[in-house]
Amino acid sequence: MTGESPTNTNIAETTNTRVKNCIFCDLIAANDPNTILEPRSDQFVIIKDIKPVATHHFLVLCDKHIKSAKSLQPNEQDCNLLKSMVAAAKQILLNNGCDLNDTRMGFHWPPFYSIGHMHLHAISPASSMSVFNRLVAFNPSFSYVFVDVDYVLKRIGCKDKNETENPPSVT
Numbered sequence: 001m002t003g004e005s006p007t008n009t010n011i012a013e014t015t016n017t018r019v020k021n022c023i024f025c026d027l028i029a030a031n032d033p034n035t036i037l038e039p040r041s042d043q044f045v046i047i048k049d050i051k052p053v054a055t056h057h058f059l060v061l062c063d064k065h066i067k068s069a070k071s072l073q074p075n076e077q078d079c080n081l082l083k084s085m086v087a088a089a090k091q092i093l094l095n096n097g098c099d100l101n102d103t104r105m106g107f108h109w110p111p112f113y114s115i116g117h118m119h120l121h122a123i124s125p126a127s128s129m130s131v132f133n134r135l136v137a138f139n140p141s142f143s144y145v146f147v148d149v150d151y152v153l154k155r156i157g158c159k160d161k162n163e164t165e166n167p168p169s170v171t
């Protein structure tokens with residue numbers, strides 16, 4: 001047993017502190033206004049990726065040290081965290097004049113991530129990425145190297161606003 005099933009609730013709850021030797025925890029603790037972008041909240045922090053794969057490449061880090069999107073739990077708290085990170089990613093892309101229709105957003109999925117602190121990639125314009133980045137490294141359709149937001153939302157059972165407002169039709 002790996003203890004990584006979505007029903008294991010102790011992962012997210014025990015990670016509400018900064019972790020030593022985590023580059024992202026250090027960065028959040030340093031709180032440098034030259035590094036940390038707007039919008040900012042107590043749930044997330046946005047920075048620029050140091051190795052951008054397109055003109056705009058942001059990382060939305062969760063404030064808490066959660067290992068990866070795979071560690072998110074099927075509860076309202078993690079659902080709201082995820083949604084607020086996505087909203088922030090869209091906001092900073094719009095603030096930078098990006099076209100949301102030409103954007104790639106998602107998470108690297110274990111074991112294919114370099115930093116074990118959950119971060120959402122927001123990349124635009126997606127069409128300008130190299131073939132490798134577009135088709136492999138940042139492609140949610142290619143195996144499980146990189147997953148999109150919908151995949152994670154579904155995995156932890158997040159209800160879409162539309163889903164709750166429109167009950168499924170009976171055929």
Ligand SMILES: [Zn+2]
Pocket residue numbers: 018019022023024025026064065066116117
């Ligand atoms: Zn961390």
Ligand SMILES: [Zn+2]
Pocket residue numbers: 107108113114119121
């Ligand atoms: Zn990453």
